[in-house]
Amino acid sequence: MRGRAELVQALIAMAERAGGEILNVYESAFRVQSKDDASPVTDADTRAERVILEALAAAAPGIPVVAEESVAAGKLPDISGGRFFLVDPLDGTREFISRNGEFTVNVALVDGARPVLGVVHLPALAATYWSDGTRAWRRRGAEQAIAIACRRPPDDGLVVVASRSHRDARTDEFLAGQRVKQLISAGSSLKLCRVAEGSADLYPRLGRTMEWDIAAGQAVLEAAGGSVRTLDGTPLRYGKPGLDNPDFVARGLPQENSR
Numbered sequence: 001m002r003g004r005a006e007l008v009q010a011l012i013a014m015a016e017r018a019g020g021e022i023l024n025v026y027e028s029a030f031r032v033q034s035k036d037d038a039s040p041v042t043d044a045d046t047r048a049e050r051v052i053l054e055a056l057a058a059a060a061p062g063i064p065v066v067a068e069e070s071v072a073a074g075k076l077p078d079i080s081g082g083r084f085f086l087v088d089p090l091d092g093t094r095e096f097i098s099r100n101g102e103f104t105v106n107v108a109l110v111d112g113a114r115p116v117l118g119v120v121h122l123p124a125l126a127a128t129y130w131s132d133g134t135r136a137w138r139r140r141g142a143e144q145a146i147a148i149a150c151r152r153p154p155d156d157g158l159v160v161v162a163s164r165s166h167r168d169a170r171t172d173e174f175l176a177g178q179r180v181k182q183l184i185s186a187g188s189s190l191k192l193c194r195v196a197e198g199s200a201d202l203y204p205r206l207g208r209t210m211e212w213d214i215a216a217g218q219a220v221l222e223a224a225g226g227s228v229r230t231l232d233g234t235p236l237r238y239g240k241p242g243l244d245n246p247d248f249v250a251r252g253l254p255q256e257n258s259r
Contacts, residue, residue, distance in 0.1 A: 017055070024044075053087070063084060064085070065087060086215040087108075088212040091105070103187060104190060106216035107216055110238045133223065134223065149197075151253060152254070152255060161186050163187070189216060191250070195251065198224075209245045211239075211240065214248075225252070229251075
């Protein structure tokens, strides 16, 4: 495998190339199909995944890749060695279909049940977030990359980001116990990036997600100083049987009086 800095740049490049494939479909009269679990899928998902799989085979040969559409087709590699890539070629397919721009390409490297590197690319918004394992970064369009960090919540209440497509009564009940100043709806792993960049403080997800949905965003958020934990306070881990996640809460920095 390449050195960490070189690998991160390769992950960014492949995510952005996959994003170009997605935009080609996004700007066309694409067709929507249903997978066995009734979730939607388009040609953009499969084209983006093909780009990433080919690039990972060149950049990090020998490291298993768990990719959403490949798993849906019954292809699940042996990840018992503890180091593997997680790929969601198009996170937020519903956002893609509704053309609101809030969909992402997610690529993460997991090592020892933790996402240690991650890239989240938003093709329609021309933005990329990533973790190099030490710091979190964001680049918008042709701008230079800047380091991003979580903020401490303001005294007058939390800015909460919640799922645009999957918010439910359980989420509302959870939020009733929080001091919420503003509630923002967003799609895909963009929600984790909003907390990482300090434009939101809290993202609760009470409902099923898959490991490839969250890993890249968690890597970015943790590098920015935040956390992703289950409801009992345990850090969210990877390589679980079935690859699905329990309920979790993503947070930025704790309030001053809670340190």
